[in-house]
Amino acid sequence: xxxxxxxxxxxxxxxxxxxxxxxxxxxxxxxxxxxxxxxxxxxxxxxxxxxxxxxxxxxxxxxxxxxxxxxxxxxxxxxxxxxxxxxxxxxxxxxxxxxxxxxxxxxxxxxxxxxxxxxxxxxxxxxxxxxxxxxxxxxxxxxxxxxxxxxxxxxxxxxxxxxxxxxxxxxxxxxxxxxxxxxxxxxxxxxxxxxxxxxxxxxxxxxxxxxxxxxxxxxxxxxxxxxxxxxxxxxxxxxxxxxxxxxxxxxxxxxxxxxxxxxxxxxxxxxxxxxxxxxxxxxxxxxxxxxxxxxxxxxxxxxxxxxxxxxxxxxxxxxxxxxxxxx
Amino acid sequence: xxxxxxxxxxxxxxxxxxxxxxxxxxxxxxxxxxxxxxxxxxxxxxxxxxxxxxxxxxxxxxxxxxxxxxxxxxxxxxxxxxxxxxxxxxxxxxxxxxxxxxxxxxxxxxxxxxxxxxxxxxxxxxxxxxxxxxxxxxxxxxxxxxxxxxxxxxxxxxxxxxxxxxxxxxxxxxxxxxxxxxxxxxxxxxxxxxxxxxxxxxxxxxxxxxxxxxxxxxxxxxxxxxxxxxxxxxxxxxxxxxxxxxxxxxxxxxxxxxxxxxxxxxxxxxxxxxxxxxxxxxxxxxxxxxxxxxxxxxxxxxxxxxxxxxxxxxxxxxxxxxxxxxxxxx
Amino acid sequence: xxxxxxxxxxxxxxxxxxxxxxxxxxxxxxxxxxxxxxxxxxxxxxxxxxxxxxxxxxxxxxxxxxxxxxxxxxxxxxxxxxxxxxxxxxxxxxxxxxxxxxxxxxxxxxxxxxxxxxxxxxxxxxxxxxxxxxxxxxxxxxxxxxxxxxxxxxxxxxxxxxxxxxxxxxxxxxxxxxxxxxxxxxxxxxxxxxxxxxxxxxxxxxxxxxxxxxxxxxxxxxxxxxxxxxxxxxxxxxxxxxxxxxxxxxxxxxxxxxxxxxxxxxxxxxxxxxxxxxxxxxxxxx
Numbered sequence: 001x002x003x004x005x006x007x008x009x010x011x012x013x014x015x016x017x018x019x020x021x022x023x024x025x026x027x028x029x030x031x032x033x034x035x036x037x038x039x040x041x042x043x044x045x046x047x048x049x050x051x052x053x054x055x056x057x058x059x060x061x062x063x064x065x066x067x068x069x070x071x072x073x074x075x076x077x078x079x080x081x082x083x084x085x086x087x088x089x090x091x092x093x094x095x096x097x098x099x100x101x102x103x104x105x106x107x108x109x110x111x112x113x114x115x116x117x118x119x120x121x122x123x124x125x126x127x128x129x130x131x132x133x134x135x136x137x138x139x140x141x142x143x144x145x146x147x148x149x150x151x152x153x154x155x156x157x158x159x160x161x162x163x164x165x166x167x168x169x170x171x172x173x174x175x176x177x178x179x180x181x182x183x184x185x186x187x188x189x190x191x192x193x194x195x196x197x198x199x200x201x202x203x204x205x206x207x208x209x210x211x212x213x214x215x216x217x218x219x220x221x222x223x224x225x226x227x228x229x230x231x232x233x234x235x236x237x238x239x240x241x242x243x244x245x246x247x248x249x250x251x252x253x254x255x256x257x258x259x260x261x262x263x264x265x266x267x268x269x270x271x272x273x274x275x276x277x278x279x280x281x282x283x284x285x286x287x288x289x290x291x292x293x294x295x296x297x298x299x300x301x302x303x304x305x306x307x308x309x310x311x312x313x314x315x316x317x318x319x320x321x322x323x324x325x326x327x
Numbered sequence: 328x329x330x331x332x333x334x335x336x337x338x339x340x341x342x343x344x345x346x347x348x349x350x351x352x353x354x355x356x357x358x359x360x361x362x363x364x365x366x367x368x369x370x371x372x373x374x375x376x377x378x379x380x381x382x383x384x385x386x387x388x389x390x391x392x393x394x395x396x397x398x399x400x401x402x403x404x405x406x407x408x409x410x411x412x413x414x415x416x417x418x419x420x421x422x423x424x425x426x427x428x429x430x431x432x433x434x435x436x437x438x439x440x441x442x443x444x445x446x447x448x449x450x451x452x453x454x455x456x457x458x459x460x461x462x463x464x465x466x467x468x469x470x471x472x473x474x475x476x477x478x479x480x481x482x483x484x485x486x487x488x489x490x491x492x493x494x495x496x497x498x499x500x501x502x503x504x505x506x507x508x509x510x511x512x513x514x515x516x517x518x519x520x521x522x523x524x525x526x527x528x529x530x531x532x533x534x535x536x537x538x539x540x541x542x543x544x545x546x547x548x549x550x551x552x553x554x555x556x557x558x559x560x561x562x563x564x565x566x567x568x569x570x571x572x573x574x575x576x577x578x579x580x581x582x583x584x585x586x587x588x589x590x591x592x593x594x595x596x597x598x599x600x601x602x603x604x605x606x607x608x609x610x611x612x613x614x615x616x617x618x619x620x621x622x623x624x625x626x627x628x629x630x631x632x633x634x635x636x637x638x639x640x641x642x643x644x645x646x647x648x649x650x651x652x653x654x655x656x657x
Numbered sequence: 658x659x660x661x662x663x664x665x666x667x668x669x670x671x672x673x674x675x676x677x678x679x680x681x682x683x684x685x686x687x688x689x690x691x692x693x694x695x696x697x698x699x700x701x702x703x704x705x706x707x708x709x710x711x712x713x714x715x716x717x718x719x720x721x722x723x724x725x726x727x728x729x730x731x732x733x734x735x736x737x738x739x740x741x742x743x744x745x746x747x748x749x750x751x752x753x754x755x756x757x758x759x760x761x762x763x764x765x766x767x768x769x770x771x772x773x774x775x776x777x778x779x780x781x782x783x784x785x786x787x788x789x790x791x792x793x794x795x796x797x798x799x800x801x802x803x804x805x806x807x808x809x810x811x812x813x814x815x816x817x818x819x820x821x822x823x824x825x826x827x828x829x830x831x832x833x834x835x836x837x838x839x840x841x842x843x844x845x846x847x848x849x850x851x852x853x854x855x856x857x858x859x860x861x862x863x864x865x866x867x868x869x870x871x872x873x874x875x876x877x878x879x880x881x882x883x884x885x886x887x888x889x890x891x892x893x894x895x896x897x898x899x900x901x902x903x904x905x906x907x908x909x910x911x912x913x914x915x916x917x918x919x920x921x922x923x924x925x926x927x928x929x930x931x932x933x934x935x936x937x938x939x940x941x942x943x
Contacts, residue, residue, distance in 0.1 A: 051516035052487070064834055093836040105827035110849040119835050160604035161367075190366040191543065195587045195600030217517065220546075224589035224598060247591050261521040263546035265588040267569045270550055271525065 004078045006040040006211060007063070007096075007179060011072035014058050014235075031055040031062070031069070032235040032293075033309075038179070040077070043209045045202070045227030047243065049219055049258070055235035056215045060183045063213070064098055065089070094124045097177040101184035103164040107156035113167055114152055120175050140170040144200050162193025169200050172210075180204065180212040186221060198224060219262050223247050231255050234293040236309065241319035251321040253298045292323070300325060328398075328505065328537045329355035329378075334391030334409075336370070336377045338608075339384075345608040347373045347386075349561035352635065353643070355505075357397070360531055360538045362552030362569070364545060364584070368605045369558040371541045372429065375507050378408065379426050380416050398423045398504060421452050425498040427508040432490035435482040442478035445497045452501055467496040470533065471526050488519030495526060502534060509541045524551050545588055549573055554641075557581050560606055560616035563635055566643040577644045579621045615647065623651050668928020674921035678914075682734035689727050698727035699883060707904060716906040720897050728885060729910050735797065736886045736918070739870055742801035743808065744863030750805065751812030751858060756843055758813070759820025770817070773810045781807035782872060789878035800880045804866040812858040819854055823847050853933035857926050864922040871915060887911040887918075 014031040034055070038044050050056045061067040063074050065081055073080045076092055084092060100106045107116060117137045120126065127133040141148045144166045151163060159167075165185055172180055182201065186194040202225065204210045216222050222229060223243060230240040231252065239252040250256045263271075291306040292298070298305065302324060310324045336348040348370040355361050363371045377388050393408040401423075403415045411419070420426075428434065436444055445467065446460045455463075464478055471492040482490060491511065498506055508527065512520040528551050531538055542548060548555055548569060555572045557565040557580065565578040576582045583601040603620035606612055612619050618628040627647050635645040681688065689698055692715070696703050701721040708718040716725035758769040788803065789795070795803070823829065824847070832842050867887075873879050874888030875895075890911035894900075899907040 051518065064830075066830055066833060090836055093834060098831070098834050100827045100831065102827050106831050108828040108846055108850070116831070119832075119837070123835055123837065162604055190605065191545070192366060192583060192587050192601035193604065195598035196602075198589075198598065218589075219517070220589040220591050223591045224595060226595065257518055259591070261518045262591055263521070263524070263550045264592045265546040265549050265573070265585070265590050266592070267549045267552075267573050269592060271521065 003040045005037040005075075006077065008035075008037040008075040008078075009059065009063065009072070010035050010075060012059060012062055012069050012074065013071035014055070014062065014067070015070045029235050030058045033072070034059060034232075034235070034237055035072075036230060036237070036240065038211055038213070043205045043211045045205050045212050045214065045225050047214045047216060047222035047225055047227065047229045048232060049216060049222050049229060050232030051217055051258075053234060054232040056232055057183055058235075059232075060098075060181050060213070060215055063181055064096065065092070090124070094120075094175055095178045097172050097175055097180055099165065099168045099172065099180065099182045099185040101188055103161040103168075103188055104156060106168065107164065109156055112153055112155055113159065113164070116167060117171055117174060120171060124175065126174060136174060137170075140173040141167075143173045144170045145196070146170065160193070161189035162196065165189055165193075165197050166200065169197065169204070172204070173208075176208065177210060180210055181215070182212055183215045184217070185214075187216070187218065194221070201225070219247065219258060231258065236293050237312070237322060238294065239319075239321045239323075240312075241316075245316070245318045249319075251315065251319070251326060252294075252323050253300055253325075254294045255321075257297075328357040328395065330392075330394040331355070331374075331378070332392045332394065334374065334377055334393065335389040336373050336382055336386055337389050338386045343609050346561055346611065347608045348377060349608075349611065351391075351558070351561070351563055353556050353563055353566055355537060355539060356554070357537055358531065358535055359553040360527070360540060360551050362548035362555045363539065363541045363558060364543065364548050364555055365558035366543050366584075366605060368560075368608065370561040370608075371558050372509055374558070375426075375509055375539065375541055379420075379424065379507065380408070380411075380413075395505075418452075421448060421498075421503065422501045423503050424505045424507065425501070425503040427494050427498045427506065427511055429510045429513065431494040432487055435490060435493065437482050439481075440478070441480055441482065441485075441493055445478075445493075445500055448497055449500050463500065464496075467500055468493075470499070470530070471496045472522060486519075488515055488522065491515060491519075491523060492526065495523070495530075499530060499534060499536075503536060505537045505539070506530070507539045507541075510543070511540065512542070512544070512547060520547075527551055545584060557584070560611050561608060562616060562645065563643070564617065564645050566635075567641065571642060577638070577642070577649055578617075578646050579623055579648075580617050583620075615645075623648055665928035665932045667924045667931060671921045671924025671926075671928055674917055675925065678733060678917060678921065679737060681730055682737050685730050685734045688730050692727045692730075693724045698723060698731050699885065709904075710906050716910050717904065719893065719907060725907060725910060728890060729887075729914060732885050732887045732890050732911060733914055735884055736867055736870065736888070736915075739797055739801050739804070739886065740863045740867035740918070742798065743804040743866035743870075744859055744861075746802060746805035747809040747862040747866070748812060748855065748859045750809040751816055751862075752855060754809070755813045755816030756820055756847070759817040760824055760839065760843060760847070766817075769813075773813050776807070776810040777814075779807070782869070785869065785873060786876060786878055789873050795880035795882075795884075797880070797884060800870065800884075801866070804869050805862070808862045808865045808869070812862055815858065816851065816854060819851055820847060823850055853929050857929050860922045860925045860929075864919055867915070867918060887915050891915070 012031055012034045013029070016028045016030055038046060048056045048059065058067065062069045068082065073082060075081070076096065081092060107113060117140065118133065121133050121136060127136050138148050141151065146163065146166055151159060151167060156164060186197050198221065201212060205212060214222065214225055226243050228241065229243045229246050231238050231254070233254045239246055239250065239255045246255065247259060250259045291308055292310055295301045295305040304324055310322045312320050312322045313326050314320050315326065332352050334348055334351050335346070338345040338347060351374055365371045376382055378393055382388055388409060391409060394406050395408050396406040398419060399406050399411065402418050403411055405411055408416065442461065442464050445464045446457065449460045449463060450457065465475055468475060468477055473489060473492055477485065477489065485493065511527065512523050515523065524547065527538060527540070530536065540552060552569045555567060555569050556563055557578065559580050565572065565581045572581060573585060576585055587598055587600050589598060601620050606616065614630045615628040615633050618624040621628065625648060633645045633647045635643050637643050638649055701723060704714065704718045704722045704724060706718060706720055706722045708714055710717045714724050714726065716729060719725055754769055758766045785803065785807065829842060829846055832846050870879065870886060871888030871891065874886060874892050877892060879886065879889050891908065894908040894911065897907065
């Protein structure tokens, strides 16, 4: 019998009502029937790739318990987090942690950065004395290759974006969670500082067994991390599987467009001057979803694509795609 | 087309002088796409603001010349953009030089239709009939790949990518000789980014203009730039053709930048970033500004700031140890 | 705190003036003794009536033979006390309601907002006048509370707006994910960022209270009894026709004192805005 998965996201749906006046007509399905799970047996690196409006941040917020989904549930070690007691939240919050996108906004500007490391220690009672607390903080900073003298006692605006994000990783090291939710953690820091962050994240997986859900719009970054990938489009999973399998052989038309749009950092591999500037853009699908989310832009749309959303079709153990083309 | 000589832009504050652009010189050739690359704080955005006379106190353009005889010919007998009068430069704006600023998609007037905004811009600088201007708008939208009905819409009805393309359309309305685009694809989805980049490339073909693209995103430059200027800490570190820079980066900073780009096209290998962090414009490091973070820094690098030298035709590098850096490429 | 003085001349001057006024009010007994010895400044008939300003009576005397300068200091004291008391209570109410409304949101927020809007719309002055006219004698505290009842509404809206915008900041999310409860988040994360707003709210509501009280006095429905405020002094001066009769000190002294209070409050407000607004924009990302 397979072990209980670490995390299960089951038919997660999040609908936001928009409209004028008292009658909210029109709704946005930020997330529509998303399901996936993370194994409890070994650490996983799962990258969720999606452009704006794909719902990836909403999914993260539901997993973190910051927002309640309209439908569906998030289960941690088999239990629905919406039914957690206070004690269970305390445990959950220690085991599932986050790195946010904004390296400045995540710090309360009136406090020194030390506080961001002290709060978890005190809240989750990770140290028994002030001395032990200090020791743990030093250890955590060393683990992310930051010199304590360079960062302790400083205010957020005195540090660089890269340093601030690494302090967030130090915070994670302190708590040793089972799962890290990283929501676009490197998109707002300089390119030369990203590699350090990503490498530390990888080492957390390899050395400390921490799984990670890495959310990004940058396919190349996700590819570097390896592992599994889920491609989101307007709130639905269109393709998922092993990173190499999906990126080197994208099946869904959207995935293909995505992969083809990543600019290779090599001038010898330039795009040709095709007129692929179709006027259509991904519009928000309001109202009840009719059919596939990508049908308006898909070059190979068929009539049935407008009737009902395609089911997830298993191509191989490492590759699934939601598209009628592969039935 | 443009020759930039020793431009310095300083911001004065109670804490000291922020020497954001600290002696930048390079040329821009006609009918090329020149990329200016660098990370946050290197001064690239401020540099183009200086070119466009957009620096306001507490910032000052302390020294420097921007010689552009081809642009100023019709308006003035002076050829230094920085020394033209306000009035003279105003005539150049939009007609000869146009600017697509960062976040320009948000600069559209929310209470005017797209069409009206562009027509207004055209009519301010050109004496043609309104009907003609309207037709021109239609053509412009086509050039950037938008359908005609967009002209009648309001900005809030458009997506981010469409607004950015409208901004580009507006900027080419008067067929300028020089277009300056500051981070034209940042904050846009990658599929839209591709569209914008292809549009910019087509502009160069269609209009025969010169484009300066400022971006921190190296793959963007790899796609569209002909030549590349790498900036760091308010100075230029390297200049060369885009093929040379990507294929054989000579400056250690450039090497570091390129080595840090993840790619789906190549074999996965461990990315190495550049240690340390960007220095502050209040106190640039002494000697070579990059030396605190440089893996091959020697004593001379701490003491003497290297000059930007032309080590090969068209190839400029500001580094004492060019030979060592070059051999690392082998 | 020190940096505030350095960074804003407006703030520094405002605090200076206000500080001086408060000092005078605090030292009232001493100053009284300096001016007229051990006599009660309110006692009538102590001196000759309607004297011109002189060395013995710096601002002259009033119709009832009271030293105007001594009265001024006393009036200043009462005005400031009523103002600060009212301002503090009003700010306290607006802070509590503003935070609860902004942070909790939902139906509680709707209810509180409607309540606040209703209070804002109520014509405060007519009601105050009516109430004050019926009740002949007020204690200072009662007066202060009555005034506070009408001046908390505007502050509440401001604070609520700020809380709403701060609530969405990523560091609040981080606090929630670190399992801090709502109270902890409000006090540890939000309040420190809102101190300048609280300062502005306090200064504003104090000034408003003094203004309202002055208004009431001018119509003659003030606290009465032994409480003499600057407003009442202006009332007296007017009713004695001091301007027409050339007793300028009687009218101008309390007016100038009032102006100084308002000016100093406004300078403090402007100074706080000047220092914190651009920084707040950068810091809270507003």
